[in-house]
Amino acid sequence: xxxxxxxxxxxxxxxxxxxxxxxxxxxxxxxxxxxxxxxxxxxxxxxxxxxxxxxxxxxxxxxxxxxxxxxxxxxxxxxxxxxxxxxxxxxxxxxxxxxxxxxxxxxxxxxxxxxxxxxxxxxxxxxxxxxxxxxxxxxxxxxxxxxxxxxxxxxxxxxxxxxxxxxxxxxxxxxxxxxxxxxxxxxxxxxxxxxxxxxxxxxxxxxxxxxxxxxxxxxxxxxxxxxxxxxxxxxxxxxxxxxxxxxxxxxxxxxxxxxxxxxxxxxxxxxxxxxxxxxxxxxxxxxxxxxxxxxxxxxxxxxxxxxxxxxxxxxxxxxxxxxxxxxxxxxxxxxxxxx
Ligand SMILES: C=C(O[C@@H]1C=C(C(=O)O)C=C[C@H]1O)C(=O)O
Numbered sequence: 153x154x155x156x157x158x159x160x161x162x163x164x165x166x167x168x169x170x171x172x173x174x175x176x177x178x179x180x181x182x183x184x185x186x187x188x189x190x191x192x193x194x195x196x197x198x199x200x201x202x203x204x205x206x207x208x209x210x211x212x213x214x215x216x217x218x219x220x221x222x223x224x225x226x227x228x229x230x231x232x233x234x235x236x237x238x239x240x241x242x243x244x245x246x247x248x249x250x251x252x253x254x255x256x257x258x259x260x261x262x263x264x265x266x267x268x269x270x271x272x273x274x275x276x277x278x279x280x281x282x283x284x285x286x287x288x289x290x291x292x293x294x295x296x297x298x299x300x301x302x303x304x305x306x307x308x309x310x311x312x313x314x315x316x317x318x319x320x321x322x323x324x325x326x327x328x329x330x331x332x333x334x335x336x337x338x339x340x341x342x343x344x345x346x347x348x349x350x351x352x353x354x355x356x357x358x359x360x361x362x363x364x365x366x367x368x369x370x371x372x373x374x375x376x377x378x379x380x381x382x383x384x385x386x387x388x389x390x391x392x393x394x395x396x397x398x399x400x401x402x403x404x405x406x407x408x409x410x411x412x413x414x415x416x417x418x419x420x421x422x423x424x425x426x427x428x429x430x431x432x433x434x435x436x437x438x439x440x441x442x443x444x445x446x447x448x449x450x451x452x453x454x455x456x457x458x459x460x461x462x463x464x465x466x467x468x469x470x471x472x473x474x475x476x477x478x479x480x481x482x483x484x485x486x487x488x489x490x491x
Contacts, residue, residue: 167194167208167293170282180208183296192437199426230453231424234262242421243471250467257345258408258417261462263424280488289444298427303449306372309432310397312441321346321380323405325477328376333369338468343378345404353399359384373484406430429460448484
């Protein structure tokens with residue numbers, strides 16, 4: 153069995169994933185497009201709804217070889233960094249939409265570039281990242297068309313253990329703090345847009361019997377969010393979970409409200425392609441499902457890390473606060489750069 157490092161050098165697509173609350177790493181390889189019948193696999197889907205879904209096959213017995221990792225010399229151009237001026241102009245376009253259309257919330261994302269040396273040890277970085285974020289899905293994957301990606305995401309899209317399914321509404325952001333968290337009306341509203349969307353999406357799938365927790369603070373890396381947990385029961389054979397995932401996704405946590413107008417506004421406004429950012433990814437098997445929204449992630453080039461960072465904007469949002477929120481989110485990935 154080739155190691156992940158060998159695959160990285162030879163540019164063969166692979167994926168390493170460490171799931172929340174677990175210690176062991178999961179390895180996957182040989183992705184194929186739209187092949188749902190691969191058995192135990194790891195699927196990866198991009199932001200654009202009709203993007204190809206890739207299914208990586210499970211590769212038991214693989215191992216990390218941290219001494220031999222080299223970055224993939226990925227040929228595509230490095231995306232342009234989003235300046236504060238560009239971010240600010242996009243923020244103003246959104247404010248214009250709030251004043252003149254039915255749109256109430258839209259996620260604005262930006263790109264931050266970070267220099268790395270050609271000697272930077274990616275596998276050692278991955279190991280630091282996974283030990284720093286035990287409650288996130290931490291992954292590193294080489295995608296057949298989108299290059300090398302690394303992330304540590306806290307947001308469940310849909311999970312199943314036995315016949316119990318879970319999805320969450322995760323939105324609103326504060327800096328992580330030792331003190332008690334207080335959430336204002338603006339933050340509660342931002343998160344409620346997501347919860348309302350999930351209730352509606354479950355109902356559309358005929359799922360009326362779900363339980364819903366009260367919104368509570370959930371810390372994730374360098375920030376804290378409001379989180380509501382939705383649970384329902386279903387027989388694996390009867391529930392088409394990928395269909396449910398595609399109904400729920402993209403939630404107003406990563407698109408906005410109303411969803412389809414927010415998607416159009418994002419695609420018309422943001423200056424970069426989101427690629428895998430705000431898509432979804434995770435493992436599926438006969439026993440369980442663990443799909444996550446792809447947040448707190450980056451695309452890696454030989455001398456640059458390209459971070460994709462976003463946050464929800466509403467009419468009450470303040471430009472500097474929103475920019476600062478994306479800077480805080482960046483720390484999830486940046487704190488572990490210097491071993
Ligand atoms: C869009 C991101 O995060 C999402 C947006 C949040 C917000 O608007 O406060 C909070 C959590 C995530 O659902 C991101 O991290 O890039």
